[in-house]
Amino acid sequence: MSLNIADFVSSSPLMAVTATALLLILVEASRKGRPGLSFTLSMAGLFAASVFAVVNYSDEQIVFFGMLRQGWYANFLNLVFLSAAMLTVLVSKPYLERQGAHRGEYYILILFATIGMMFMAGANDLIVVFLGIELMSLCLYVLAGFFRTKDTSNESALKYFLLGAFATGFLLYGITLIYGTAGTTNLEAISKNLPTLSSQWMFMVGVGLLLTAFAFKVAAVPFHMWAPDVYEGAPTTVTAFMSTGAKAAAFATFVLLFHQVFQFTGSKVNDLIAYIAAASMVLGNVIAIAQANIKRMLAYSSIAHAGYMLSGIAAGNSEGQTGILFYLVAYTLMNVGAFGIVGLMEKVDDQNLQLDDYTGLSQQRPFLAALMAIFMFSLAGVPPFAGFFGKYYVFLSAVKADMTWLAVVGVMTSLVSAYYYLRIVVLMYFRDGKGDVAAQPAIPALVAVTSSAILLLQFGIFPSFIVNAVQKLF
């Protein structure tokens, strides 16, 4: 047993982000009060890591004594996390400057959270899964409370921390029971012994506890109660990161465990996931209609989107996996974009966060209004945008797995969701009103939301680009 250089080469995206995060701590310590430098360095580190991820997009190999699995799957998701982090960093700079909280520690925490996500997607051992989730969650708890003097921000951080710690308990109990029956935490070994293991009650209880923990992390019904309060109270750019990167990471591990390790296709476990998916779609979409605050509305919409993606896991076939991975790309782009625009609109002291504040936006800021319309159409699943193909692939997989009822629920609730997404478009374009934004220039944020809109359109018109990347090595 020894370490090879090859281990480090194949996990170079991870190493690049880790090195950047550690470097940033030193930079912060030696050059106080210059967060601009941290912004530039973190963007450079994230970009370098994305380049490494593209270079290493190849066959899977097990590295670091069976702890990590690096290859196309990990690197596909690494690219999703890294783009979520880069877009978040871009929208954060002007937002934090306006709110008077631009400090370098913000970027350090974002980078550490990204490392945690990358561990989750590349894990080959339950211990690495656990440590990745903890690293990510710990940074997000702090980021949610980043506005230290605001009560809502503190409430959000505390709620997230307490409930997150509770979910961690479920995760650990689950891992313990699985280790107790399987005698190992290695995912390959568990997958090999699955036929004998799945007949044991204790093992299945462990799987159930894992399911609970991940349902919490992706904010699926009935473990969704934390999401609206946390998303509303946290700084808007942090919400953007939580609802995309963190959710994508939770889904990455969800797919890894429930698709590739525990193959329960057609069993009661998948039925249970299907019920969770249906409940999330119905509840998220129905409650979102009643919201007046746009951050709360997007929070309930993210619960519904978790439901759409869960139907791909419930289906348990390869189309489901393709669908979820495609959906994660589309969802990340459209949600970072939507929250980015909410962040641009937001003024100091939580002003301009109501839906009514968007009335007549198209007259004052036609470009922002057009981008917001693109994100809303994509979230609703209207064809030329990537959001449509995400839903299409996920529902298709449900139909192929003889879960037509789930696809029907999905399509019906999508119709409901069109009401509240398109209401914003109607307010922006067909009503007269103030609809003004915070006055300061915000070039990085505009670059971020514009590029997400362009990518959404590109992946919507050429979905085969992503689908080929996902199916390359099947």
Place this chain on the structure above:
Amino acid sequence: MTLESVIFSVLAASAVGSALLVVTRRNPVMSALYLIVNFFCLAGLYLTLHAQFIAIIQILVYAGAIMVLFVFVIMLLNLGDERKLSDGVSWKKIVAAGFCAALLMEFVYILIYSEPSPAVMSASMATEIGTVEYIGSQLFTKFLFPFEITSLILTAAIVGAIVLAKRKLD
């Protein structure tokens, strides 16, 4: 009954008993003291499983360091009348108790009616695993990578603690 099973029964019974006392005492200091008793019983149970290292760590870290923290926090909070902490019976509590009871029944059912898992490792192997040498060598070979991730988590936690708790920023 062998000596081992006698020791196990005594330790297990006192662990459950002290755990019940932790949640039923009104005085938080009493609860904390019973928690220490519980930790010592658990350390004893680990010893019966030949896990010497974990047993020592349990006493050093939990019964020692963490409990000192507990008692300090209880002192600093300076709770007045503990009676205020417990309010009357509400329907929420009844529903919660019902769910807990159902979960307990499920676990008991599983324990009684499921096939016992085949032994994953032999007794001699278990003895070897419990030693400090074995844990040390595993920690720096096979589990080196998770060990290093832990250091990242601690670094992130330090940054986070400073962000949230530093008195004056900038």
